[in-house]
Amino acid sequence: MPRVCLTVDFEPDCPPYLNTTFRGIEQGAPALLALFAEHGVRATYFTTGDVAARYPDAVRALVRDGHELGCHGVSHAAFDELDEATARREIADSARLLRTFAPVTSFRAPYLRFPERYVRLLEEAGFTLDSSLAKYKRSYHAPRVPTTLTRIPASMTSSVLRLPALVRNPWLLALADPVVLFVHPWEFVDLTHEDLRYDCRFRTGPVALRCLRDVITLFERAGASFVTMRELEARTAAAA
Numbered sequence: 001m002p003r004v005c006l007t008v009d010f011e012p013d014c015p016p017y018l019n020t021t022f023r024g025i026e027q028g029a030p031a032l033l034a035l036f037a038e039h040g041v042r043a044t045y046f047t048t049g050d051v052a053a054r055y056p057d058a059v060r061a062l063v064r065d066g067h068e069l070g071c072h073g074v075s076h077a078a079f080d081e082l083d084e085a086t087a088r089r090e091i092a093d094s095a096r097l098l099r100t101f102a103p104v105t106s107f108r109a110p111y112l113r114f115p116e117r118y119v120r121l122l123e124e125a126g127f128t129l130d131s132s133l134a135k136y137k138r139s140y141h142a143p144r145v146p147t148t149l150t151r152i153p154a155s156m157t158s159s160v161l162r163l164p165a166l167v168r169n170p171w172l173l174a175l176a177d178p179v180v181l182f183v184h185p186w187e188f189v190d191l192t193h194e195d196l197r198y199d200c201r202f203r204t205g206p207v208a209l210r211c212l213r214d215v216i217t218l219f220e221r222a223g224a225s226f227v228t229m230r231e232l233e234a235r236t237a238a239a240a
């Protein structure tokens, strides 16, 4: 009976390709909230400071529905391209703004790229959990710094969820516990005609929403429990 943590990177449209539009937040996010409510799933929303500043009502809505609010930096800048002072500012500024909506203790770096030397910046800013690692990336196997943070990696990249069920489902069911999946609100807007990398735009829009519903149903039938990052952290700590 796997534990499944559904996460949403709540950010501008398909960075770095579009990045200046927020159709995902405006059009995709309400459908996503409705789907989660329909299935009683509580998710974790790694939100950028820019989104929180522009769309405070969207952030209030997810908090009101019982989802966990997490931090995804301010501007969706890649942390491995930032100097330390800028990285510290990105973390502090986004944390300060997001914490005006709800307690925020979980962090995920944009592009799942976060230099180990910056992990202590998260500790300084009061974070207790980092989900910037990804099991399917080579960097997952690189040496790590000691830290007080609980580190919970993503299991698989988001576009896989949009594959046809025949390919997708056996793959998902074979993932180790805890299963950490992520989606973006812009995937639920039709971007198929945009000038984007194919894996970003394929099967976006209503198809993507149907795929996510199928994925939730798949795990429900497998007896999975849906948990937030904070819940996973609590159980990891209890088991240690």
Ligand SMILES: [Zn+2]
Residues within 6 Å of the ligand: 009, 011, 072, 076, 109, 110, 111
């Ligand atoms: Zn992101």
